Amino acid sequence: MMDFEEYIDVNKDEIPYSMEIDLGGEVFEIEFNYNRAYDFFTVDLFKEGEVLVIGEKLILNRPLFRNRVNLDLPKVNIIPIDRAGVADRISFNNLNETVFLYVGELIE
Numbered sequence: 001m002m003d004f005e006e007y008i009d010v011n012k013d014e015i016p017y018s019m020e021i022d023l024g025g026e027v028f029e030i031e032f033n034y035n036r037a038y039d040f041f042t043v044d045l046f047k048e049g050e051v052l053v054i055g056e057k058l059i060l061n062r063p064l065f066r067n068r069v070n071l072d073l074p075k076v077n078i079i080p081i082d083r084a085g086v087a088d089r090i091s092f093n094n095l096n097e098t099v100f101l102y103v104g105e106l107i108e
Helices: none
Strands: 006-008 015-025 026-035 040-047 050-056 076-082 100-105
Touching: none
Parallel strands: none
Antiparallel strands: 006 100, 015 026, 026 040, 040 050, 076 100
């Protein structure tokens, strides 16, 4: 497994909300949303006010934006990982408890 030390702190109680974040030396705005009916999270991503991604679902152990082709996307991996190894999916109860959005390794 890749070594991820840094993670994005998601404040579930504030959702929906957005924040600016430095990813790979570039500033992005990331917005977190929660679907209460089906218990899942999505993120929207913006750069300099322009929409890059809308509604990317957080899926355990799958890098965000991996199926997207856009040169403006972050040059780092963002992967929801459960270091405790107990989750089989991301839910309101485990996000930022055992599942964290880890940031690491530059994408070549």
